[in-house]
Amino acid sequence: MASQAFRLIYPQQLANEPVINHLLRQYTFTVNILRANITPEECWMDIHITGKAAEIEDAATWLKDQGIEVLPLSR
Numbered sequence: 001m002a003s004q005a006f007r008l009i010y011p012q013q014l015a016n017e018p019v020i021n022h023l024l025r026q027y028t029f030t031v032n033i034l035r036a037n038i039t040p041e042e043c044w045m046d047i048h049i050t051g052k053a054a055e056i057e058d059a060a061t062w063l064k065d066q067g068i069e070v071l072p073l074s075r
Helices: 019-026 053-065
Strands: 002-009 030-038 043-051 069-073
Touching: 002 053, 019 030, 019 053, 043 053, 053 069
Parallel strands: none
Antiparallel strands: 002 043, 002 069, 030 043
């Protein structure tokens, strides 16, 4: 099993969208939300994904396609 942590930086227009829910419906990995800050000024979330490496990579691409900035975090 692979694992990777990311910081997701959302555009304001996605702040109320169920992005993580959509992500979990498309992939079979586990997501742990480490911390988040959703305010009118900024929207970001740190997550840790555990699963197949190819799915994690695909998920990062999917998130970017939604307009979310995906930054790898070191743990």
